[in-house]
Amino acid sequence: MADPGLGRTSVGSVWGADASVLRSSADHDGEPLPRAEVRETHTAIVFFAGDRAFKLKKPLDLGFLDYTTVAARRAACEREVALNRRFAPDVYLGLGEIRSPDAEEAEPLVVMRRMPANRRLSRLVREGASVDDVLRAVARHLAAWHAEAPRGRDVDEQGTRDALSSRWEASFAQVRTLADDGFVPEGVAEVERLVRCYLAGRERLFDSRIAQGRVVDGHGDLLAEDIFCLDDGPRVLDCLEFDDNLRYVDGLDDAAFLAMDLEQFGAPEAAAYFLAQYSEHSGDPAPPSLWHHYVAYRAFVRAKVSLIQARQGAPGAEAAARRLVSTALRHLRTSAVGLTLVGGLPGSGKSTLSGALADRLGVTLLSSDRLRKELAGIPAEQSAAADYGEGLYTPEWTSRTYATLLDHASALLSSGESVVLDATWSDTAQREAALHVAERTSADLVALHCHVPGEVSAARLNARVPGTSDADLEIATTMAAREQPWPEAVAVDTSGPLESAVAQALAAVRPWGTGQAPVFRRPYMEPD
Known part of the structure; x- marks a missing residue:
């Protein structure tokens, strides 16, 4: 034919x-x-x-x-x-x-x-069919194409932070133009603010993606409606053809389009599974924040398309635009890069809370106690006990520890990794240094100050076995007398059950809730 x-x-x-x-x-x-x-x-x-x-x-x-x-x-x-x-x-x-x-x-x-309509991925998802095998095959197919896809300077240019920013800004302008008739979906202004904040501090992240060869000539429009699940493998149709620059994307951005679409069909678990499979087959070390940012970007692009369809009289298009903007907002909130300081005196439960909070959020945890001993070249569990202000706890050692802690945090934040910092934070100068890091990396700073009644702290310290922390009751008492006020911190009572303290902390770190979007977990990433 x-x-x-x-x-x-x-x-x-x-x-x-x-x-x-x-x-x-x-x-x-x-x-x-x-x-x-x-x-x-x-x-x-x-x-x-x-x-x-x-x-x-x-x-x-x-x-x-x-x-x-x-x-x-x-x-x-x-x-x-x-x-x-x-x-x-x-x-x-x-x-x-x-x-x-x-x-x-x-x-x-x-x-x-x-193609047979009854084998559309979108239809199978709507009908509640098991699609794990299909999604695994699509992820493998997409990752294989990305591995061999054309690359080059013109492709890389579209993967820069500034190029992505330009695409976002163009979409913002187009949405507002389309909304001249009066319909601007709720949340667009917050989407704009969150996007600009994320991109402002993440140039290092996007540069590293280019250096890793992650920007490719991809599909550009990966929708469940255009994927057919045949017996001999999936057929992926209808790639973006009208503008090469819009098809030159980070491979993760390409995959995120389908994840976004699966969410719109009410299948967030399938979306998370597909991204996990793509990550495995592509060997992609991207931070969770970038997954969410790209899903948000794809949702906003589809919201723009829905507004175009609304102008053409398509039924339900305005409602679809509202849903898609809401999806973008959920993922942008989850993608926001945060620096959380968890401080308090010895025995206040700050380290326990730090670990539980980092685990719940799926973010990186850095501990001043561990780092201090790492800098000294001794195992974290080896005792370095000394009188207050002596040994590894002189002002010079403490300054070096906090400076290195914040250097590590800065590198991670710039790379899109949110961080929880476990330290006493008893000195105003240390807190101000952390604030400067947050400002420089456009990260959301939240300070949590753990506290318990004196008798609870004393009981904990007296029962503590030797470990990462070397502080005893005498040192804690001396530190309490010297601790400087921390009015901007959110007080967290850690005297009760751990889950109660975690709930208080989460309310401060994620005031909109933790169920906004799936949590993508990655192992600890050492800063470059």
């Missing part, structure tokens, strides 16, 4: 009486051909007839694409076939044409094998 290459197909072979699309049921392996259908997107109309699908581009100008001329539509169709053959070569058959009696030029269209 199609010539080699793009395989332009004549009008007769597509629509003539002898065409395969019009074969009788008896000639189709004994199975009746599916009924003809029509589907519409914001940029195209797709006709389904027999075992073929024919895709026409709409003659419109949306700003980010212009299909107002036949030549432009033809170029887009040719590009779509060439690019999609990278993912599904047996589906994209070539370029076809259709001509009406009064047309000066034939209208180009993309000719494809018709």
